[in-house]
Amino acid sequence: MDLFNEMAKAVIEGDEEKTVSLAQEALAKGVDPMEAIEKGFAEGMKEIGRLxxxxxxxxxxxxISAEAMTAGVDLFRQHLLSKGGETSQKTVLLGTIQGDVHDIGKNIVKIMLESNGFKVYDLGRDVPVFDFIEKVKELRPDIVGVSALMTTTMVHMPKLIEALQESGLRDQVKVMLGGAPVLPEWAKKVGADGYGESAMEAVRVAKKLVGLSSEGERA
Ligand code: B12
Structure with missing residues (x-):
């Protein structure tokens, strides 16, 4: 579809006005926002990564490209939130791990979870392990979703799982990991309950973890 190519191109060119107007065009044409994000904007960001x-x-x-992508994705988010929809009352505490400011993927995961009925508490990016633990105590989420985009920061993910164990919280919450350098075997090895390669998979895995669907395997 030409529109997806244009969306990718707008991200590559860092054209924020264009990403917003193309998102509007996609909505007007009835294109599924998630498909547009994954096949349009995210493809552009992949190319930026390659370059x-x-x-x-x-x-x-x-x-500049990241900002353009964020603006386009935000427009879709506002649209999805304004539509409301059913909520499962299941909660996800989400954040990018400490030392890591990459949050584009995490934000897409958030939109996907929200538009599938989850209530998401977003801790943002560069979130210390300690803050995750404090928020788990306070909010008692069903799932903690953690994103890492760097090999140097993903090492904090097992530390978070250990800290949950040490605080006696591990049995009360499921841990779902994601982000480009994270692999399913690694997630399993460090004791996570789930892993998602994409935002779409994040939803499938989250549903499975809280007993809302039976598909998929344990990470
Ligand atoms: C955009 C970008 C930036 C932007 C980030 C803007 C932002 N707000 O996020 C900026 C310019 C700020 C940036 C900074 C840096 N970056 Co950078 N960046 C990238 C880039 C090009 C794209 C990342 C991205 O957004 N991808 C698109 C999204 C949609 O994909 P995604 O994040 O993978 O998310 C999807 C899935 O992974 C999954 N997912 C993600 N999170 C989660 C969570 C859960 C729970 C689940 C289930 C699923 C899931 O779902 C998402 C949607 O489908 C990558 C290159 C690449 N190839 O990835 C480098 C990259 C990640 N950066 C890199 C580096 C080194 C840096 C810097 C250190 C650069 C520097 N010299 O200063 C700094 C880091 C600062 C810091 N402390 O974090 C390296 C990391 C290398 C490593 N060590 O592993 C990369 C790989 C580039 C490279 N090859 O050198 N970066």
């Missing part, structure tokens, strides 16, 4: 890794572009360009 950055090939040293063809520099950090400021990545930042």
């Amino acid at each position: 950055f890794e090939a040293l063809e572009i520099y950090l400021p360009q990545v930042i």
Whole structure:
């Protein structure tokens, strides 16, 4: 679909006005927001990642593209929230782990979970393990969802699981991990209950973890 290519291109060019107007166009045409995010905007961000890794572009360009993507994704989020919908009363505490400011993927996971009836408490990015633990105590969520985009920060994920154990909270909450460097085998090895490769999978896994669906395997 041409629209998805245009959306990817707008992210690559870091054109915020364009990402917003294309998101509006997608909604007007009745395109599924999640499909548009995954096949449009996220494809553009993948290409940015490739160009950055090939040293063809520099950090400021990545930042501009990230901002353009965020603006487009926000428009979809407002639309999905305004539609309301059923809520399962199941809760997810979500955040990007400490030392890591990457939050685009985490924000997409949040939108997907919200539009599938979960109540999401978003701790934001660069969230210390300690803050996760304090919020689990306070909010008693069904699931803790943790994102990491760097090999240097994903190492805090097992620390979070250990801290949950030490605080006597591990049996009361499911842990779901995600983010580009996280692999399913690793998530399982460090004791997570679930892993999601994409935002769509995050929803499938979250539903399974809280007993709302029977599909899928344990991470
Ligand atoms: C955009 C970006 C940035 C932006 C982030 C803006 C933002 N608000 O997020 C900016 C410019 C700020 C940035 C900064 C840096 N970045 Co950067 N960045 C990227 C880039 C290009 C894209 C990431 C992205 O948004 N992808 C798109 C989203 C949609 O995908 P995603 O995050 O994977 O999320 C999906 C799934 O993983 C999953 N998911 C995600 N989270 C979760 C959580 C759960 C629970 C579940 C179930 C699923 C799930 O669902 C999502 C949607 O489908 C990547 C390259 C790449 N190839 O990934 C580098 C990359 C991640 N960055 C990298 C680096 C090194 C940095 C910097 C250190 C650069 C620097 N020299 O300063 C800083 C880090 C600062 C810090 N302390 O965090 C490296 C990391 C290398 C490593 N060690 O592993 C990468 C891989 C680039 C590279 N090859 O060098 N970056």
